[in-house]
Amino acid sequence: MSNKIIFSGVQPTGEIHIGNYLGAISQFVSNQDEYKSIFSIVDLHAITIPQNPKELLNRTRQVLAIFLASGIDPTKNIIFNQSQVAEHTQLAWILNCTARVGWLNRMTQFKDKAGKNKENASIGLYTYPILMAADILLYSASHVPVGDDQKQHLELARDIAHKFNTDYDTDIFRLPEPLLNKSSTRIMSLRDGSKKMSKSDISEYSRILMTDSNDEITIKIKKAKTDSMNMPSSSEEAGNRPEIENLLNIYCACSGESKDIIISDFSGKEISSFKNELTKVIISIVEPIAIKTKELLNDQDYLDNILKKGSDNARQIAKQKIKDLYKIIGMSE
Ligand code: AQP
Numbered sequence: 001m002s003n004k005i006i007f008s009g010v011q012p013t014g015e016i017h018i019g020n021y022l023g024a025i026s027q028f029v030s031n032q033d034e035y036k037s038i039f040s041i042v043d044l045h046a047i048t049i050p051q052n053p054k055e056l057l058n059r060t061r062q063v064l065a066i067f068l069a070s071g072i073d074p075t076k077n078i079i080f081n082q083s084q085v086a087e088h089t090q091l092a093w094i095l096n097c098t099a100r101v102g103w104l105n106r107m108t109q110f111k112d113k114a115g116k117n118k119e120n121a122s123i124g125l126y127t128y129p130i131l132m133a134a135d136i137l138l139y140s141a142s143h144v145p146v147g148d149d150q151k152q153h154l155e156l157a158r159d160i161a162h163k164f165n166t167d168y169d170t171d172i173f174r175l176p177e178p179l180l181n182k183s184s185t186r187i188m189s190l191r192d193g194s195k196k197m198s199k200s201d202i203s204e205y206s207r208i209l210m211t212d213s214n215d216e217i218t219i220k221i222k223k224a225k226t227d228s229m230n231m232p233s234s235s236e237e238a239g240n241r242p243e244i245e246n247l248l249n250i251y252c253a254c255s256g257e258s259k260d261i262i263i264s265d266f267s268g269k270e271i272s273s274f275k276n277e278l279t280k281v282i283i284s285i286v287e288p289i290a291i292k293t294k295e296l297l298n299d300q301d302y303l304d305n306i307l308k309k310g311s312d313n314a315r316q317i318a319k320q321k322i323k324d325l326y327k328i329i330g331m332s333e
Helices: 018-031 054-070 087-096 101-105 106-118 125-140 149-165 213-221 235-239 244-257 259-266 273-297 300-329
Strands: 005-010 036-040 079-082 144-148 176-180
Touching: 005 018, 005 054, 005 125, 018 036, 018 054, 018 125, 018 144, 018 244, 018 273, 036 054, 036 300, 054 079, 054 273, 054 300, 079 300, 087 125, 087 300, 101 125, 101 149, 106 125, 106 149, 125 149, 125 300, 144 149, 213 273, 235 244, 244 259, 259 273, 273 300
Parallel strands: 005 036, 005 144, 036 079, 144 176
Antiparallel strands: none
């Protein structure tokens, strides 16, 4: 295996949206020539909040279909569903014994996701970062693509790896580095410019799905919340108008053009004329992926075979790591 290894996970918690695509999947595609990549559809992470058992596996297949339709090559990379490689949970337990309670208590994502109802959140949601550390350390990943929200979890994975290596006087765990998204695109909800676009947002109009039809995209962009002024004439002005700023970011990420150029092209124009152009650039990205995804979803055997092969390959690497660890910990010779 090449020395530059990426591990990335996507949860099958809902339908993949353009935020997931621009912030993560498009980067996975562009990284696949430089790095050996391991992509996991992390269904064990998904159940930290309740999931519908009748939908979970189909959602996993749908994430896979979108990966493939976006250009991830299953012959170059390992793609698998996390629950099929039991070593993830095995390592997570070992790492539970290395991580400190104080470290987990500092994780801000748990506080955000558990909200006011902390006492009622699952223990899995609390220990989620430990399972994430196991995902990464199991494959000796050198790099992990992270957005702002995951930086703290990656730091924790490094702390756990370092403590384990020190405690057992070993170098078994490689310390992973963050791979920062080049455009650091964080796409916000179409209904609220201060909230990130999310699979689990109750409003369908908050997100563009990668399987939306052209008509659905047109309606969602038409309905996207904005203020009543015309388009901004400077980046400072755009920065003070979060919903417009978000639509500009989506335009830039989809078209590949710089924000300054887009701002000057639309300066002072009506928002509706910008929204018409934005709809076209979004469709240019989503339509081919949506068509391909639908085709792939018709061939369930093909998708299941990719997951099976991916799990077999991942398990081979993972098994060896657990075998080595058991010797270090004193559980086998
Ligand atoms: N709005 C976003 N903008 C840019 N990147 C995003 N990602 C998620 N939302 C945005 C990136 O997508 C990858 C997969 O995310 P995940 O499935 O692990 O879960 P998440 O980050 O919690 O994504 P969601 O869509 O918000 O799902 P739910 O609603 O289930 O929590 C990650 O690389 C993430 O950074």
